[in-house]
Amino acid sequence: MDIIKGIKGVKDILPEETPRWRLIEDAARRWALCYGYQEIRIPIFELTALFARSIGATTDIVEKEMYTFPDRDGTSLTLRPEGTAGTVRAFIEHNRAADPLPQKHFYLGPMFRHERPQAGRLRQFHQFGAESFGTSDPRADIEVIALLWRLLSDLTLPGLTLEINSLGSSGDRAAYKPILLAFLKLQESHLCANCRRRMDTNPLRALDCKVPDCRVATESAPRLTDHLSPEARVHFDQVLAGLTAIGIPYRLNPRLVRGLDYYCLTSFEITSTHLGAQNAVGAGGRYDGLVEALGGPSVPAVGFAVGLERVSLMLPETSSSSNNECLYYVAAFGEKGTQLGLVLLDELRRIGLSAQCDYRATTLKAHLRQADRSACRYAILLGDDEATRGSIILRNLASKAQEELPLAGLSHLLKARTTSV
């Protein structure tokens, strides 16, 4: 019979890897809480219409990357391809705008996109994201970027660069588009087929095309940042000044155009030289119109998302080991020893001392080998000799020092010792 295998692009995170994931997730939670963001847990699937309306009907995500399926009554549902849409939906649905506190949320969990897998890209992948609602002040942009930057720096990820741009207001982009389009028309013969198509759909995307000829052709293109309204210009300058004030280095990238429709004004991306072709670790921006577009009140917002697989790929080995450790190995063998060992093991665990045993082992030698492998601190030797004496031998596996202790009340004695240290 054929074995059933996992789905393409969907990976198991095995026990050897979970400590590094916990390290990442714990750091993300810690930093988010530290910045005053509260965890929100939103569903893994939503009505398809939510994503179509928020992300943009003509984006690749919506056009060809969503896991969409009909519910039993025919309603179209979709596994979430990102977290902002659901967070905004929840924000509107529960009328959070009425809450006087600043609404700052973070989330952590799996996302789904039907793409061809490659290094740093999976069909089920994990994101940590933060969303700040209700504040149009540039300090909110700075705060969000700082949270992202401090988190990634804390994890000591190598080769990080913060790139930043302003997309202006929707009005700015509307005014800029014909100017850009006129320029692209002149260069049309030098552009790739893709970019020629983009001239009709989303001309801004031609600016961050990776085809070398296109880069050359658009080198002297008019810049969106030169066509910002005074308000957008001030906002952008304040964000940059704030980043400088708190010591976060950035690089202006006038070509940085985010793929999702809902972004406006500040747009940023953190890349690393230590990833493969997918070098973006985290990215985000401001999306002032989204809440209203989804039927809520007019509420400004800014946020980001980090790809946790990409963080994991970059995480230095040194920071993630030394976990999963167990304190006691109960080496119970022989007829009476085995019986007493079963009880002792349970007593240790009930009192909160981690303990394990390999039930397959029948000899002391086999037990000690397992104790060594499982990296326990101590082995408790309990054979028939000890059983008749009513004692055990406590062996320090590192120093090999042994001492005989009474079996009665052993778990309390050991508990008292570990807490007094």
Place this chain on the structure above:
RNA sequence: GUGGGUGUAGCUCAGCUGGUUAGAGCGCCGGAUUGUGGAUCCGGAGGUCGCGGGUUCGAAACCCGUCACUCACCCCA
């Protein structure tokens, strides 16, 4: 969706221009040590050579197809 690379033991990989019983290292189990782990030595288990077809006296190797994995494009975290 498009292109390249790779599929041999649990893992990492050898395997010559086709040649007889398919190999190594690591890991695993056992023994040397009848109640003391890691080191050493000895022994053992473990393989539909991704799958299907073809060429051939003979295929892990050559040809065709197919699937999987992987990297890259598109795009994105």
